[in-house]
Amino acid sequence: MSDEAQPGHVRIRLDLSYDGTDFHGWAKQAGGRRTVQGEIEDALRTVTRSKETYELTVAGRTDAGVHARGQVAHVDLPEPVWAEHREKLLKRLAGRLSKDVRVWSLAEAPPGFNARFSAVWRRYAYRVTDNPGGVDPLLRNHVLWHDWPLDVDAMNEAARALLGEHDFAAYCKKREGATTIRTLQELSLVRGVDGVITATVRADAFCHNMVRSLIGALLFTGDGHRGPEWPGKVLAAGVRDSAVHVVRPHGLTLEEVGYPADELLAARNKEARNRRSLPSAGCC
DSSP states (O other): OOSSOOTTEEEEEEEEEEOGGGOSOSSOOTTSOOOHHHHHHHHHHHHTTOSSOOOEEESSOOOTTOEEEEEEEEEEEEHHHHHHHTTTHHHHHHHHSOTTEEEEEEEEOOTTOOTTTTOSEEEEEEEEEOOTTOOOGGGTTTOEEOSSOOOHHHHHHHHHTTOEEEEOGGGSOOOTTOOOEEEEEEEEEEEOTTSOEEEEEEESOOOTTHHHHHHHHHHHHHTTSSOTTHHHHHHHHTSOOTTOOOOOGGGEEEEEEEOOOGGGHHHHHHHHHSOOOOOOOOOO
């Protein structure tokens, strides 16, 4: 996964959004399942009249049912293809893509840009309501219904213990050879005038199921099943707790991806590829 396009190619940044309801996640899968990556790559091949499939690299792979408002990807196109189609490519993609996925901008990326490794943070929102009557039918694919009253202040108190750099093994689905050390930069919850509670979750990166597990722990605190200190104790224990539920994906939306200034891209790419470890604790 190079930080530069191969000779004769140009790297293009795509900003896009999608409703994840009918997708089996971002990444292409065997068996013909519908995915965001597969749909965009097929459309790109069709509108450029290419025999080759140009593979996308994304800032953050989303699971089945998860939405995105501010997703970022890049693709390396042959220079002649970009030169021929650049003026009309965005509109042609709009005409080819299904209505639940949109590409909003296409632009030549600065040198060293990598949609995945250049990112310095990803910001997600998780939306939930505790309205006794359930979820507004117009929001049912984007808001979780929790059938216990939620104390937002208790949830925010619990969230503060999770901020910073930690090993989030207790909140991640373990993947062989992958670190679970992450820096959680923001975790806060606000109840809107409509009663919908929006949790903002921002980190340098996320491991698998991390956001949905964190929200599951906070909901268990908010409804009084556990005290505000409990999510922090789970984190410190470093192992999965059966009481931490991975909440359903439809309440989750990738809202925005942050990148450094162009001159810092190369350094960020190198840093992101380094396997992290926490400082060793003293014996006493």
